[in-house]
Amino acid sequence: MTTNSIPKIVVVGGGAGGLELVTKLGRKLGKKGKAEIKLVDSTTTHIWKPLLHEVAAGTLDSHEDEIEYLAQAMCSGFNFRLGKMDGLDRENKQISVAPTVNAKGVEIIPRRTFDYDFLIISVGSVSNDFGIQGVEKNCCFLDTTSQAEVFQTKLLEAYFRAHTQDKPLDEGQLDIAIVGAGATGVELSAQLHEVAHTLTIYGLDEVKPEDVKITIIEAADRVLPGLPENLSAATQHELEKLGVDVLTNERVVQVTPKNIKTESGKVIPAAIKVWAAGIKAPDFLKDIGGLETNWINQLVVKQTLQTTLDDDIYSIGDCCACKWEGHDENVPPRAQAAHQMASLVYKSIRNRMKDKDLPEYAYHDYGSLVSLGRYSTVGNMMGSISKGSLMIEGFMARMMYLSLYKMHQVSLFGFFRVGMLTISHLFRRSVHPKIKLH
Ligand SMILES: Cc1cc2nc3c(=O)[nH]c(=O)nc-3n(C[C@H](O)[C@H](O)[C@H](O)COP(=O)(O)OP(=O)(O)OC[C@H]3O[C@@H](n4cnc5c(N)ncnc54)[C@H](O)[C@@H]3O)c2cc1C
Numbered sequence: 001m002t003t004n005s006i007p008k009i010v011v012v013g014g015g016a017g018g019l020e021l022v023t024k025l026g027r028k029l030g031k032k033g034k035a036e037i038k039l040v041d042s043t044t045t046h047i048w049k050p051l052l053h054e055v056a057a058g059t060l061d062s063h064e065d066e067i068e069y070l071a072q073a074m075c076s077g078f079n080f081r082l083g084k085m086d087g088l089d090r091e092n093k094q095i096s097v098a099p100t101v102n103a104k105g106v107e108i109i110p111r112r113t114f115d116y117d118f119l120i121i122s123v124g125s126v127s128n129d130f131g132i133q134g135v136e137k138n139c140c141f142l143d144t145t146s147q148a149e150v151f152q153t154k155l156l157e158a159y160f161r162a163h164t165q166d167k168p169l170d171e172g173q174l175d176i177a178i179v180g181a182g183a184t185g186v187e188l189s190a191q192l193h194e195v196a197h198t199l200t201i202y203g204l205d206e207v208k209p210e211d212v213k214i215t216i217i218e219a220a221d222r223v224l225p226g227l228p229e230n231l232s233a234a235t236q237h238e239l240e241k242l243g244v245d246v247l248t249n250e251r252v253v254q255v256t257p258k259n260i261k262t263e264s265g266k267v268i269p270a271a272i273k274v275w276a277a278g279i280k281a282p283d284f285l286k287d288i289g290g291l292e293t294n295w296i297n298q299l300v301v302k303q304t305l306q307t308t309l310d311d312d313i314y315s316i317g318d319c320c321a322c323k324w325e326g327h328d329e330n331v332p333p334r335a336q337a338a339h340q341m342a343s344l345v346y347k348s349i350r351n352r353m354k355d356k357d358l359p360e361y362a363y364h365d366y367g368s369l370v371s372l373g374r375y376s377t378v379g380n381m382m383g384s385i386s387k388g389s390l391m392i393e394g395f396m397a398r399m400m401y402l403s404l405y406k407m408h409q410v411s412l413f414g415f416f417r418v419g420m421l422t423i424s425h426l427f428r429r430s431v432h433p434k435i436k437l438h
Helices: 018-030 049-057 069-076 145-164 183-201 229-242 335-353 394-413 415-431
Strands: 008-012 036-041 079-082 084-089 094-098 107-109 112-115 118-121 176-179 214-217 245-247 252-255 259-262 267-269 272-275 310-315 367-372 376-383 388-393
Touching (some): 008 018, 018 036, 018 069, 018 335, 036 069, 049 145, 049 394, 069 079, 118 335, 145 272, 176 183, 183 214, 229 245, 229 367, 367 394
Parallel strands (some): 008 036, 008 118, 036 079, 118 310, 176 272
Antiparallel strands (some): 259 267, 376 388
């Protein structure tokens, strides 16, 4: 940065963490001409990733909740540039962005480079198939809106086919197997149970809800292995009440077009298979620019969230490996962690511009909530309100679950616009079908 120029701040990845950060920086620094703020993302719209299982099930139309980056940029004082980062030149302080091609493979935007003084990498995570045979080829993933939409189309097509066929259903023809009983797998299974009932109401009544068998397969000894045991037990009980088959202590060793095989010799037939069993940071991050990365490609950061080998490069959210004080593991890949990290980096950059000390990040776990569709929500609250961990269920838990997303929206739009959005959403819901039917 030359003495008279303003700093160039580049945020790569406009997800749960990156979009909040760039919005705050844009409002406080970009609009006042104190810094040049740029967001680079490989897609044109943002969706809050915890909603993706609803998009997959069809209970949410992604277009209802998408935020267009260009519009957000215009209102919030930053620039948006479309493209997928694939390289980093630390010496010249430049990132490189791959050419953007359209659906037909025609190049729309050529390869570009962007200069930075401060770079924040917040590109999230993708599913980790751990190299297990057949997963990539035969499973659906829920890492992006388009993947969730592909799943929803596949589900509807399977329904339409079964509804009109004149012979009995084949074994596993409508069965769905979900690998991984973390929040994604659990929430998706409950949503799919709801959808099976709703599609019958909409006239696809040749197929009975009980024709759709939903199975969750988990290698650990309980569902939601990362959460307290009482929450796992309550969730498993709720899932079993819905008729979801829960298989724990079952490690998947192979996925074929027709079934899933486990180490213990079980073969689970399923036409639709979803992989939700672990994450890794995107492959392009591995050792990028000579930075330190771990075995799942996450950028290793100090408590200031600066990467260990370069103070001008920060990383936040799922793609960073940050020590969780008092625990053996790192800060977990959660939306609340990405939100807290975005707030800290915002302060850190402002402090740097004023030559003040940098704040250090400590993860505050406020608990976790798991939505079981319209049936119930279970969760635990941590911290000062509960003096430890308190299990909550039902309406209260549902309200708190919804408030997580509202808080994300408030940080992007402010209270007034979120109020208006919520009202318009309620009106829209009253005239549209309960699930997306195309
Ligand atoms: C189905 C599902 C349900 C979940 N439910 C919960 C939940 O209930 N509670 C919870 O706390 N967490 C939940 N999570 C996890 C939560 O969504 C993530 O922890 C959170 O989104 C991480 O935020 P992030 O900013 O790190 O990344 P993301 O929100 O994933 O955003 C990453 C952004 O980077 C962009 N990007 C990626 N690669 C590049 C590149 N090379 N160049 C440019 N841009 C790039 C992407 O387009 C995206 O916009 C869920 C996740 C999923 C998938």
